[in-house]
Amino acid sequence: MTDTWPHIAPAPGTPSCGPPSFEPERGWWVTRHADVRAALTDPAFQVPAVDTGPPGTLAWLRATVSRFSPPLRHADRRAVAVRALAPLAPDDLRLDAVRLTVAVLDRAGDSVDVMRELARPVPLRTLADRLGFADPAAVGTAVAVVAAAYHPGVDPALTARADGAVTALLALAPQGPPEVGANLIGLLVQACDATAGLIGAAAHHLLPPGVPTTARTADLLAEVLRLDPPVRATRRVTVDEVRLGGRDLPAGSPVLLRFDAANRDPQVFTEPATFRPGRPGAGQLTFGTGERGCPGDRHALALATGVLDVLRERCRRGLTPMSYEPHPTLRVPTTLEVSAR
Template sequence: MAATPAEGPIMQPPSDPVAAVTHPDPYPYYAALLQRPFHRDGALGLWVAASAEAATAVLASPACRVRPPSEPVPPPLRGGAVGDLFGRLVRMTDGDAQARAKRAVAAALDIPADTVAAEARRRAMALVDDGLSLDALMPALPMHVVGALLGFAPDRLSEVADRMRDIVAAIAPGASPEAIGAGHEAAARMVALTEDLLETGGDGLARYLRDAAEREGGIDPAVVTANAVGFLFQARDAGAGLLGNAIVTLGAWPELRRAAAADRTLLPGLVQEVLRCDPPAQNTRRFVAEDTGIAGQALRAGDAILVVFAAANRDPTLNRDPDRFDPARPERRLLTFGHGRHACPGEEIAAAIAVAGLDALLDRFTAWPERPAGYKPSPNIRMPRFA
């Protein structure tokens, strides 16, 4: 099935690719951005990689790091539990130790798809039956599913979700001292809970990660603990944004919603097309550690690059007829989960959680919103708000 969005009111385009993340309709702007596939934005002080070719070149370049070499942890987070956690996440580090830990993380996430689907369905039905609002459901579902997959007991999942909310709020750009303080407390608690989980074993992601790290050898136990928590950290806002953007799609297109309600096998393709067309992670940043050349441009150590997934996914060299929303799209290609050594290995789990959420909502929900009330302020995550 294919769908084409209805035309909305004419509005001013976003001022830049960071502002585009929370714009009601940033995609005409992103299409124009593709005409400048790799360029310097003087106002932002960033290079912007918009095309699929430029984005993959940046993500594959050994000169481009996930953090500035002189600042592995954001200064406001240093000296506390959030900073310690942040500095040990494989997604925030580079080098040989990162590569070993990344292999362990990928191995731990290699769990049967039906196991993930069953847990996601169970948690989605429970949360929907609890009567959570859409705004509450979106971040709660990935936390409850990933928390359960890690091995946390059902009566612990609400605390896990609350603690991760505080950690994510502390890491957000411009977080207040109060939010950072609450994040340090939450991070210390999550590390303690996760250490207990790793010690007691159990049959879940935490155990799989511990075992995979032991096979790799030479991985600091504190890194293992941090990256077990990191499964939750990485899933929260991105998972909430994916489910939310899929809800927006079904709300905007009643015909597509009716088709999906009648045939749930459409949901996986629909979620994949949302990941391509309206991805939760709209961009990511890279920091140049040494002078290099990328996409015909000379870059200097200290330069920063904004890699715009939301534009690259709609590059016609990556997908034919890229602005057409088609859940049955053949040979779909997307960069939403990254590329190269920092590509996210959790794509299947993220998609399964969103499918389960939509499935539960289609069973229980009737008042689908035609459009969101707005988007949560963020420089990179597109997460709708419905209240």
Template sequence: MVRVGDGVVVVLGFGEAERVVKGAEFGHPEPEVVGGGHADLPVDGDGRVVRAFAFLNPPDHTRLRGLVGKAFTARTVEALVPRVEELVGEFVGRVVAAGEGDLMAELAVPLPVTVIAELLGVPVGDRERFGAWSGAMARAAEPGFLLAPGVAEAAAGARREFVGYFRELAAERRRAPGDDLLSALVAVADEGERLSERELLVTLTLLLVAGHETTTNLIGNGVLALLRNPEQYRALARDAALAEGAVEEVLRYDSPIQLTTRTVLTDTTLGGVELAAGTTVLVLVGAANRDPRVFDEPDRFDITRAPGRHLAFGRGIHFCLGAPLARLQGRTVLRELARRAPGLRPAGEPEWAETVTLRGLRTLPVAVR
């Protein structure tokens, strides 16, 4: 752990990081009060910014996550398996048929967008906007001091468009419910006003960014790691059962989320260092996932590695609600690519996105032998 300024510490070790993301003494600051006239942020009747449950502490976190969890169940994800397999087959088939191309543009980006859009019941003709909205909001998912000029403004504009769109779509689902997640969330929202419209809209924003960007990065980072370790890719091509372990190793080795932030809620000690309430803790997930005290040869990519305790999906009450869906898409893509394109190889240098919190590729040129 390293102090980097007044009231800010950086955590790199696995043990300390795990305690921060699990411990009740670490959480999020209270929502700021901005008044009722703020154009870019949803606010409640008291002028407080309405946040998604992932950025709240109990009891608000418990209430909202519980409501969303009733709609976004394990059965929901299980029911998606055939459709995800069908979609992966279609996207991989296009890559194979073309013989070469940008894997990000042809597969890693459109697949999660399509999955989350179908899950929410978004009409086909509206789905292209999802990628632009998600990308703009994801680029702003950084600590303020890392944001480039204009990024926050672009994210605010995307958020306004997204919220406006889903406000109308949610109203349609109230009038005529469908067999989709949005209809389920709307039904939850209408039961005793336990989930307000504002809470519904920020939840949908979270589902879009978390369900799209992180899965896109999981796929891109995973394929790149396999191509840079061709013996691992060949092993996967020989044995499809390795796909599950491959996804877990990608999550450890090159996590789609590299940084998460917590606030010290009550005075505590971490790693022998006293931390006062209000201290900001930056957890470097990528560093924790390569802690040599926990992982043997942590810089080696090995899809046969015994499943470890990586922190890619967090821990405790904030464990990622969408982890089963991300894992489903990741293992299906890696398995299908290795099966249908065993000779897949790099066709140029990849380009990384200019973000720190969300680590992923902008382009990944590949060729099919």
């Protein structure tokens, strides 16, 4: 008998693959796998500049982390994250996540909200502890506040709260230069919504009754990450005139690289809409690629695997509709209740 895996339809607003397209009010959208990959590795496409602010504020954090750094500063700041993650064995992170998830479920009773109790707290507490932060539970709470305001253009009230959270996180960070502390906080912020979104999507698609219990969790997560990515897109701006996908993009053009579309490109993925665990040569782009590819992709997947391993063994969820937090580029469920089997 053949396993019947879930059908994961494109999220609302996911464009089809095609040549780069331009609209005056939104700039350039890039949707084909080859074009997105080319833009991620071409120095003519740079991360948009961000303003800085006084030390210890959210603006200072954004301007100091590798995520938003200009080319001349990026490599050194990225190296901070790479060095911090190097001693963290992914399997140790997975086992830590298993232990924390079991503890939450043991005291939860008949049901638990995956998003509130597991998807954010477990990865953040695990990673904060392994990175040497004091009081990992408090760190997780503060990181969630920073993450809500991390991307430019949010409500000023969120920014004011995030300023206080950044100051608190620096006090809890391992002793060292402020720039190092900022980039350790940046790792936690990057893990917050993206890892939570992956765990939430996987629980949504894989825990309803009738979904097979076969296949490794890691293989299942790879297909969830491809078909329902928590990070739907990333922004770039052209610093030179450049040709991409048969189109000429002027210097200074805003560009949105659509991972959600590229991950369904029929030129790259056979039967791209089909959920196929263990798909050979997956090639999904959600973690990026090139010199700005996510330095913690294996660690994020290990944390998500630990949580999902336990949920698959102990929990099921009903076929209730999902709602998502409002965000232009992230896809994170608001709540997701599961019940003990």
